Amino acid sequence: MPLDQDALWTAMVEGLEPAQDRKLSNRTLAEVSTRVLRGALRGDGVKPGEKLPSEHELAQILRVSRVTIREALRTLERERVISRRRGIGTVVLPEMIRKDLSLNFGITAMIHNAGHQEKLEEIVASAEPAKGEVASALGMAAGERVLRLERVRVVEDEPIVWSTDWLSGSVMTLATLEGFARGDSESPSIYDFLRSHGSRSVVRGIAELQAIVATGQVVEKLRLKRGAVVMKMIQTDFDRSDLPVLYSVEYHLPDAVQFHIQRLGPFT
Secondary structure (H helix, E strand, O other): OOOOHHHHHHHHHHHHHHHOOOOOOHHHHHHHHHHHHHHHHOOOOOOOOOEOOOHHHHHHHHOOOHHHHHHHHHHHHHOOOEEEEOOOEEEEOOOOEEEEOOOOOOHHHHHHHOOOOOEEEEEEEEEEEOOHHHHHHHOOOOOOEEEEEEEEEEEOOEEEEEEEEEEEOOOOOHHHHHHHHHOOOOOOOHHHHHHHHOOOOOOEEEEEEEEEEOOHHHHHHHOOOOOOEEEEEEEEEEOOOOOEEEEEEEEEOOOOEEEEOOOOOOOO
16 A cells, blocks of 8 residues: 555654754654654555655655655664665565563564464474483473474564473373364463463563574574574573473574563663
8 A cells, every 4th residue: 555645744744743843953854754654664554565655755745855764764774664675666574573572472472463473384292301401491300201392483484483392291291282283272372371281380481592603403494594693592481389381492583583672770
């Protein structure tokens, strides 16, 4: 759907109202232009892949200079709202999935919150002896039976997350976990499934985030070139008794998933 020119100009006027009593700077105009365009491009009527008018046309619509529009478009490009390519023009990008590390919600919820539909591929549920970091994170003795769930999440035909979850065999049976892997559960969230079908629910988690170079299975699962950078998140989740319930390792495609965290202080 083409951008509504009248709506853009109305939003521009409303955005400039707080500054109407003083001389408008180029910075103020660029900031307001950015907000107006961002709001329009993330609205319900604009779809990923649609092309924007030229810089000249946008400058006329918002009644600002091309320099101001160029600065606004540079900001939106950094935010991955748009992509600008010579010979193609400026196109709207799909909204990125934002994983807020301040909240302990799974990637499934983050995908849905961004307005995307996920498809699960290569879902495998199995049992194995607990080893190394898995046994340590879950407070188990080496060799104890642990359940493993491996999934690849696909959005818009692109694999964006490869995740592996481990949980103690005392939380649920392998048959129960296999049912989840087959899609028997109403929700694809492992947290929801643990609450409904497991013996313990997750109330908090501790995560570690690393930027790594993709090799081996990461390259294969996320269809990457060897040497590409991915974000690896390692997390242990705990129940109300502060006992470990779930240990997870996730590899995220950084072009599709942005990580955010709220940092309080220093004088709160």
